Amino acid sequence: MLSISQVPSFSLTTVKSLRSPSSPSSSSLSIFFSFFPKVSRFVIASSGFSNLVECTTTPETIPRVNNAGLKLEDTVESVNGKIRLDSWISSRVNGVSRARVQSSIRLGLVTVNGRIIDKVSHNVKSGDEVNCIISELQPLKAEAEDIPLDIVYEDKHVLVVNKPAYMVVHPAPGNPNGTLVNGILHHCSLPLCVAYSNQEDDSDEETFSDDDDDSSSYAASVRPGIVHRLDKGTSGLLVVAKDEHSHAHLAEQFKLHTIERVYISLTSGVPSPSQGRIEVPIGRDSNNRIRMAAIPGSLSRGRARHAASRYKVIETLAGGASALVEWRLETGRTHQIRAHAKYMGIPLLGDEVYGGTKSVALSLLQKRVSRSDQEQILELLTKMDRPCLHAIVLGFEHPCTGEVVRFSCPPPPDLAEIVGLLRRSGKKDKVK
CATH class of the missing domain: 3.30.2350.10 (Pseudouridine synthase)
Structure with a gap:
C-alpha cells in the first residue's frame, strides 16, 4: 500500500514571463529567414507560432520544496522484466530527481523487505516492500x-x-x-x-x-x-x-523522448536518399574512447544502445560537395548525430573527430568549385574549428502549466558565413 508523508502544499500564483534584452529581435530573425528560406518554412511549421522567441506562457509558481525527509512506503506490484530500485522509486515520487533518489540509496536510507540496500541498480521484484527516506540536498x-x-x-x-x-x-x-x-x-x-x-x-x-x-x-x-x-x-x-x-x-x-529537438548541420557530401530514418545502435568506439560509433547488430550483445535519427536535406550546396541537413532525434545518445552522419558516409563538415576533415572537404570541393572558393571555404573551416551543428528548435511541455512551448534561434554568424560561401561557390542544386 502506497504511503507518502505529506510535503507542504503548493500555492499557485500567476507570474509574468520574462525575456532577456539580449534575445534576438524580430528584425534579426527576418534576416535569418531571408538567408535560410527553406529553414524558415521548416522552423515556423515546427514551432507552431509566428513569434519564435516570445512565449505567451504565464506559468504558475511552484514554491521550492526541499523534500528532505519525505518518506515512501510501498509494495512493488507486478513487474515485467528487470526494474532498478532507483528507477522504481523515482516513478513513485513526483518532483524529486533520480540523482537525489540515488543519493538516498547510497546513504542507506532505503530498505527492501527490511534490509538496507545501498546499490542503486538493485533489481526489485513483485511483492517487495520498499521504504525510502529522501536525503538532504547537497551543497x-x-x-x-x-x-x-x-x-x-x-x-x-x-x-x-x-x-x-x-x-x-x-x-x-x-x-x-x-x-x-x-x-x-x-x-x-x-x-x-x-x-x-x-x-x-x-x-x-x-x-x-x-x-x-x-x-x-x-x-x-x-x-x-x-x-x-x-x-x-x-x-x-x-x-x-x-x-x-x-x-x-x-x-x-x-x-x-517527448522533447522536440531539431538540429541543422552542414555535411561533407549529400545524404542519399535526400530524407530518411537511420536506426543503428550507438556505443563507445573501441579504438577511440573520446568517440562514439554506430555499431550495426551490436544491441543484443550489449556493446551499444538503440539509436534512431530522422534527417532531411534542406538544400544541396557547392554542387553536391555539401548539404544543409535537418536532424530530428527519436532517441538521445552521446554524439548521436555525429556518429550516424559518419556511418552514412556524410560526416559533419568541420568534425575532425568523426571524419569531417578539411582534406575530405577539399576532395569534395576540387571538382565542383573554383580554387579561390576552395581556399576561402577551408579558411573559414579552419577558423571555425568545430562541427557545423546547431540546435535550432527546442520544444517541451512546461513543467508547471502543462502547455507545450517551442523555441527557435538562428545559427551563429560563423555557420551562416560558411553556408553563404558554399551557396555562392557552385551551382546550387535545390532539393524538391
Whole structure:
C-alpha cells in the first residue's frame, strides 16, 4: 500500500514571463529567414507560432520544496522484466530527481523487505516492500561567475538559453570555470543538487557523456538544473530547470523522448536518399574512447544502445560537395548525430573527430568549385574549428502549466558565413 508523508502544499500564483534584452529581435530573425528560406518554412511549421522567441506562457509558481525527509512506503506490484530500485522509486515520487533518489540509496536510507540496500541498480521484484527516506540536498560545488548569457526565455521555473559554440555546459576536470552553469548561477538561483544520473538515461548530442562520473555526489553538485547538454562545439538551445519539480518533470520528458529537438548541420557530401530514418545502435568506439560509433547488430550483445535519427536535406550546396541537413532525434545518445552522419558516409563538415576533415572537404570541393572558393571555404573551416551543428528548435511541455512551448534561434554568424560561401561557390542544386 502506497504511503507518502505529506510535503507542504503548493500555492499557485500567476507570474509574468520574462525575456532577456539580449534575445534576438524580430528584425534579426527576418534576416535569418531571408538567408535560410527553406529553414524558415521548416522552423515556423515546427514551432507552431509566428513569434519564435516570445512565449505567451504565464506559468504558475511552484514554491521550492526541499523534500528532505519525505518518506515512501510501498509494495512493488507486478513487474515485467528487470526494474532498478532507483528507477522504481523515482516513478513513485513526483518532483524529486533520480540523482537525489540515488543519493538516498547510497546513504542507506532505503530498505527492501527490511534490509538496507545501498546499490542503486538493485533489481526489485513483485511483492517487495520498499521504504525510502529522501536525503538532504547537497551543497553546490560550482561557483557563480558574471558571464553574459543569451536568454531566449525565462520564468520562475525554466530558463531557455542559446548556448554559444566553444562554451562548456557544466564544470568538469579541465574546465572548472567559465561554463554555462557558472554563468547561470550568477544570473539566478538554482536547485542545490538535482543532476539527472545518466547511468541508464538517454545521452545524446547534448547530454552527459558515458565517461562522466555521474555516480558521485560531485557530478550532481556541479550540474544544478542541467537536464541535458550540448557539446562544447555545438551551438543552440538548451533548457535549464530552476527548481527540483521542474527538473524531474523535464528529465522524465527526455527519458520518454517527448522533447522536440531539431538540429541543422552542414555535411561533407549529400545524404542519399535526400530524407530518411537511420536506426543503428550507438556505443563507445573501441579504438577511440573520446568517440562514439554506430555499431550495426551490436544491441543484443550489449556493446551499444538503440539509436534512431530522422534527417532531411534542406538544400544541396557547392554542387553536391555539401548539404544543409535537418536532424530530428527519436532517441538521445552521446554524439548521436555525429556518429550516424559518419556511418552514412556524410560526416559533419568541420568534425575532425568523426571524419569531417578539411582534406575530405577539399576532395569534395576540387571538382565542383573554383580554387579561390576552395581556399576561402577551408579558411573559414579552419577558423571555425568545430562541427557545423546547431540546435535550432527546442520544444517541451512546461513543467508547471502543462502547455507545450517551442523555441527557435538562428545559427551563429560563423555557420551562416560558411553556408553563404558554399551557396555562392557552385551551382546550387535545390532539393524538391
